[in-house]
Amino acid sequence: MLRGFKLTPTQNVLKEKRMDTPATYFHWGFILISVPNLLVIAGMIVLFAIALIAPFPHAEGDDDGGNK
Amino acid sequence: MAVTNSPQGADPGAAARPESNSWTLRLRQAIDRHLPMDHLLPDRQPYYVGSWVYVFGVVTIAALAWVIASGVVLSFMGPQWWHDSRVGHFFNSLHFWSVQLFFIFMVLHLWGQYFMAGWRSGRAATWMIGVIIFGTSILTAFTGYLSQQNFASQFIAINAKDAMNGAGIGAFFNVLNFGQMYGLHVMLLPIGITILVVAHIVMVRTRGVVKPIDPEGGARP
Numbered sequence: 001m002l003r004g005f006k007l008t009p010t011q012n013v014l015k016e017k018r019m020d021t022p023a024t025y026f027h028w029g030f031i032l033i034s035v036p037n038l039l040v041i042a043g044m045i046v047l048f049a050i051a052l053i054a055p056f057p058h059a060e061g062d063d064d065g066g067n068k
Numbered sequence: 069m070a071v072t073n074s075p076q077g078a079d080p081g082a083a084a085r086p087e088s089n090s091w092t093l094r095l096r097q098a099i100d101r102h103l104p105m106d107h108l109l110p111d112r113q114p115y116y117v118g119s120w121v122y123v124f125g126v127v128t129i130a131a132l133a134w135v136i137a138s139g140v141v142l143s144f145m146g147p148q149w150w151h152d153s154r155v156g157h158f159f160n161s162l163h164f165w166s167v168q169l170f171f172i173f174m175v176l177h178l179w180g181q182y183f184m185a186g187w188r189s190g191r192a193a194t195w196m197i198g199v200i201i202f203g204t205s206i207l208t209a210f211t212g213y214l215s216q217q218n219f220a221s222q223f224i225a226i227n228a229k230d231a232m233n234g235a236g237i238g239a240f241f242n243v244l245n246f247g248q249m250y251g252l253h254v255m256l257l258p259i260g261i262t263i264l265v266v267a268h269i270v271m272v273r274t275r276g277v278v279k280p281i282d283p284e285g286g287a288r289p
Contacts, residue, residue, distance in 0.1 A: 040172070048176055051120035058118075 108273050116280050121184075124177040125272075131173060132265065134166035136258060143254045147217035167209060174202065186278050194271040201264045204257060211253035214243055225249075 023034035141159050142150050150156040178198070180186075187195035214221050214228075225243045232238040242248055 044172055044176060048121075048179055051124070051176070051180075054120055056118040056120055 103270065103274060107276070108270070110273070114277060114279075117277050121180040122277065124173050124180055128170060128173040128177055129265065129269075131166050131170035132261070135163065135170055136262070138163040138166060139254065139258070151218065167212070171205070171209070174205065178202065184278060185281060188278055189275070191271075191275055191278055194268060194275070197264055197268045197271065201261060201268060204261050204264065208253060208257040208261060211249045211257065214249040215246070215253045217246075 023036055025032060025034050026038050138159050142163055145156060145159075150160040181195070181198070210228075213224050228243045229238060232241055232243055
């Protein structure tokens with residue numbers, strides 16, 4: 001783990017195997033966010049990057065499609 | 069409204085008759101002028117729409133359809149059903165996860181439109197309606213958490229009341245009033261979001277998708 005980053009486990013989720021236990025939090029300076037929320041945001045960024053890069057099938061059409 | 073005795077499809081004097089000034093005719097002409105069907109239901113798109121970024125908006129609409137469909141079932145069957153039966157659990161989860169996808173793809177759509185400056189060329193109203201949809205959706209989700217009828221909703225309501233009172237809106241938006249929160253969640257706010265989404269889509273289809281920003285500087289005309 002990088003220096004300065006701190007994970008604050010409020011309960012050992014893996015050991016308890018319960019979904020209603022408090023989440024583990026990621027704490028870096030003034031940033032405090034639960035790991036599940038952090039994973040969702042990271043996944044959204046990855047999905048956005050893939051959407052920009054991945055080729056679109058049958059990408060063809062008018063020059064401007066009649067757009068104003 | 070002008071009344072004619074001629075059967076439909078047989079009006080030989082139509083060309084010679086002075087144009088009617090009825091509101092139905094003016095409304096029809098306005099719809100023909102501003103909402104042409106080839107723009108509302110196009111069969112071709114501009115070349116720059118060939119990107120997955122443009123799919124985020126329609127996936128958001130698909131998620132909204134699942135949210136509304138599962139919400140109708142939940143509101144019909146009631147809290148005991150969605151808490152105590154296996155099928156109720158399934159529809160409760162369907163509602164929850166479709167809301168998660170709705171927000172995720174709405175934010176991805178927002179990112180895409182932000183970076184392509186989707187408000188250009190007379191599309192500011194479309195952008196602002198999107199902003200209002202985003203804010204209304206957050207309020208709808210909040211009232212949904214308050215409508216769960218479990219300990220979590222009670223916990224949220226008890227903790228939220230002080231913030232609402234501190235903001236000065238607790239008198240007419242009382243998070244401890246389940247009937248008010250449930251009514252807002254299942255009736256007024258979904259109707260508002262649906263109307264705004266329809267307006268948003270019609271405005272997008274009327275003007276078309278915004279053109280890409282010219283890499284050499286400045287927006288394309």
